[in-house]
Amino acid sequence: MTTVYLIVLGMLATAAAMTFYRLVRGPTMLDRAVALDVLTAVVICAIGAGAAVYREYSVLPVLLVLSLLGFVGSVSLARFFSGRAR
Amino acid sequence: MDVAAAICLLLGATLAFAAGVGMVRFPGTLARMHAATKPQVLGLHFILLAMWLRDPSWKIAGVIVLVAVYQVVTAAVAAYVVGRAAHLAESPQDDGTAVPHGDTRA
Numbered sequence: 001m002t003t004v005y006l007i008v009l010g011m012l013a014t015a016a017a018m019t020f021y022r023l024v025r026g027p028t029m030l031d032r033a034v035a036l037d038v039l040t041a042v043v044i045c046a047i048g049a050g051a052a053v054y055r056e057y058s059v060l061p062v063l064l065v066l067s068l069l070g071f072v073g074s075v076s077l078a079r080f081f082s083g084r085a086r
Numbered sequence: 087m088d089v090a091a092a093i094c095l096l097l098g099a100t101l102a103f104a105a106g107v108g109m110v111r112f113p114g115t116l117a118r119m120h121a122a123t124k125p126q127v128l129g130l131h132f133i134l135l136a137m138w139l140r141d142p143s144w145k146i147a148g149v150i151v152l153v154a155v156y157q158v159v160t161a162a163v164a165a166y167v168v169g170r171a172a173h174l175a176e177s178p179q180d181d182g183t184a185v186p187h188g189d190t191r192a
Contacts, residue, residue: 004092011099015106022109030115034122041125048133052140060149071160078168
């Protein structure tokens with residue numbers, strides 16, 4: 001299980017790094033909203049993987065909060081920067 | 087049970103990795119939204135399934151199903167709002183930021 005955990009963490013870290021590149025690069029605010037959404041999903045995946053490996057289920061409320069937080073972030077970005085702001 | 091959980095974890099991480107590759111390589115906002123849904127829905131569900139397989143009890147299952155349902159509902163609404171804004175702003179199919187830049191348009 002430890003080997004699997006290390007592989008999973010490596011893949012998730014690479015995914016987060018590539019998503020972060022898009023978050024910085026843009027070019028529009030909508031791209032950043034999409035990237036922020038993906039970054040939140042990757043963080044949820046990482047927390048869930050840690051919980052699954054160590055059987056540590058006290059983080060379940062964190063997953064619940066993060067899944068709603070990513071939604072609010074991307075929707076408000078899309079509402080207030082309707083695609084034109086660079 | 088642990089083998090099944092390990093397979094689910096690896097599949098979920100693979101989908102998240104695919105989304106990261108798509109974030110860097112896809113040329114436009116709408117194309118990148120396509121890649122974005124992978125860890126949000128299927129990848130997360132694999133990870134949640136792995137969590138449940140490690141401790142199959144009703145107490146865990148309730149919260150896990152709640153997280154899964156929230157994620158599916160909010161991903162659909164967020165994709166609608168972002169896609170609508172991108173469409174109204176006439177975002178280009180290729181904005182020139184795909185990393186091996188060139189004829190990457192599908």
